[in-house]
Amino acid sequence: MTTPPYLQLVVKVSKFCNLRCRYCYEYPSLGDRTAMTVPQVRTMIRHVGEWLADQPGRTADFVWHGGEPLLMPHAFYREVKRAQQEFLEPAGIPYGNSVQTNLYRLTDEDIAVIREVFDDVGVSVDLVGGQRVTVAGRQAQPRVLAHMQRLLDEGLDFGCITVLSRSTAPHVAEIHRFFEDVGLGFRLLPVYRTGYPGQQARHGLTAQEIVTALKTLTDRWLASDSSITVEPVDSYAANVVHALHGAGEQRFYDKEQGETILVVDTDGSVYSNGDAYDPALRHGDIFTESLSAMRRSPSFGEALRQSRERVRQTCTGCRYFGSCSGFFAAESTPEQRWRDPVSGLPYCGVVRPVQQYIEERLTALGLVDRVNRRLDPALLERRALG
Amino acid sequence: MAGAEPEGPDAPQPAASRSAYVRLLAMQPRTEGGWPAYPDFWVEGPGNGPGWHERFGDSGPPGARRVAQGGGARRPRGGSRITDAFLRLRSALGPGPA
Numbered sequence: 001m002t003t004p005p006y007l008q009l010v011v012k013v014s015k016f017c018n019l020r021c022r023y024c025y026e027y028p029s030l031g032d033r034t035a036m037t038v039p040q041v042r043t044m045i046r047h048v049g050e051w052l053a054d055q056p057g058r059t060a061d062f063v064w065h066g067g068e069p070l071l072m073p074h075a076f077y078r079e080v081k082r083a084q085q086e087f088l089e090p091a092g093i094p095y096g097n098s099v100q101t102n103l104y105r106l107t108d109e110d111i112a113v114i115r116e117v118f119d120d121v122g123v124s125v126d127l128v129g130g131q132r133v134t135v136a137g138r139q140a141q142p143r144v145l146a147h148m149q150r151l152l153d154e155g156l157d158f159g160c161i162t163v164l165s166r167s168t169a170p171h172v173a174e175i176h177r178f179f180e181d182v183g184l185g186f187r188l189l190p191v192y193r194t195g196y197p198g199q200q201a202r203h204g205l206t207a208q209e210i211v212t213a214l215k216t217l218t219d220r221w222l223a224s225d226s227s228i229t230v231e232p233v234d235s236y237a238a239n240v241v242h243a244l245h246g247a248g249e250q251r252f253y254d255k256e257q258g259e260t261i262l263v264v265d266t267d268g269s270v271y272s273n274g275d276a277y278d279p280a281l282r283h284g285d286i287f288t289e290s291l292s293a294m295r296r297s298p299s300f301g302e303a304l305r306q307s308r309e310r311v312r313q314t315c316t317g318c319r320y321f322g323s324c325s326g327f328f329a330a331e332s333t334p335e336q337r338w339r340d341p342v343s344g345l346p347y348c349g350v351v352r353p354v355q356q357y358i359e360e361r362l363t364a365l366g367l368v369d370r371v372n373r374r375l376d377p378a379l380l381e382r383r384a385l386g
Numbered sequence: 387m388a389g390a391e392p393e394g395p396d397a398p399q400p401a402a403s404r405s406a407y408v409r410l411l412a413m414q415p416r417t418e419g420g421w422p423a424y425p426d427f428w429v430e431g432p433g434n435g436p437g438w439h440e441r442f443g444d445s446g447p448p449g450a451r452r453v454a455q456g457g458g459a460r461r462p463r464g465g466s467r468i469t470d471a472f473l474r475l476r477s478a479l480g481p482g483p484a
Contacts, residue, residue: 004440008441008442010444063442063445098445098448100445120446120448121446121449122446124446127472127475128475128479145468145469145472146468149467149468149469152468156449159446159447159448161444161445161446171479174475174478175475177475177478178474178475181470181474182467182468182471185448185449186446186447187443187446189443189444192443219401221406222403222406223401223403223406224403224406226405227408227409229448237409237413241410241413241415242413245414245415247415260440260441261440273442325440327440361402362410365401375414377414380410380411380414381411383402383404383407384407384410384411385408385411
């Protein structure tokens, strides 16, 4: 198992938000002004530095998340940067900062702090559906669109997330066309977590409905002349191309050495991606404990055991396993752990069927030998470059 | 072999753009110079930027600035204005609450 070259730390700096998006899994906490303090975040960065010090070249990739992370005082992020300079740079640890924002507020000072601190900006925008609203219930989108234009006018590039829900699923092709038109990369993100019982009954999609939407996105991806990033199709297509290539190293995700995402809650609690905020699977408290100590905790051991079991049950026998590392099963949220209603066995509800569809499309394009199931690289090259 | 498929003017037009073929070509595992230590890094976006494969889903994909830092050759962003593109989207959806 090779250690991945990055570790993403998703930092829930505060749950406080100026919007009340109806599907938001943080919905019950969006009025809570509790926020990380500068001393807490300094300790967190010091612990990250200590842990990565003996993992040469591994980048600490901080994803500042909320709530709305740009509502934090701007001085906070300047202190973050100072702490990174103090604890990471002397140890030669590469690092980056990105922020995921609803962009409902964008002041001159916000733009200044984006330039100073953040290497990347992600903007949440659905374009259709009307589920992103203010505290007063007003539509947030007109202002967000204006702020997206302002970022572009300021020369600040960004990527977008559009939540794939019952409201947006019928309009996937039009959503893709929008991002193609404006030249911005985006991820279509199915509702993947629930804030309170019953919340997603109106918003969530079945696995089959998600697959249908992602097939439409795949068709658009194949027909498009644009080179924008389109997730998750880019990732799934890469898995398929690897599987059809038939040569090269296989890779199997295992969180013990290869965990790529840690979610840090506002109180310092650390979780694996799929297990947030399950108290039984909490690794520890990054404000008081080292990451190496957390990796030895019984709760991390249990999270690891469950993750491996999910991969074993879900991925064994899949023709893409080894090209697709099993990450999606290993780090799935409870909402993404689909079970066959008859057998009760887990199955890969989205990734495998979409990858199968991509393979079918490549086969129909004549790129795949129908006997040995291998990609014809010469034909692909002719069509790409000829 | 798939390559035996007719490629002449009478062949059916594949429902894929030239850009899609380029993107698929860029996704092929490297065959020269060996494999990178962590194969995730060849799973690159079409701009040939840094890997964006097993990352936190609830954060936007990297903008062109990060892609360029990764040595990518993404073409300059030259898209429409946001308002124009959104009006086109609304027009495509027709009347209604969407």
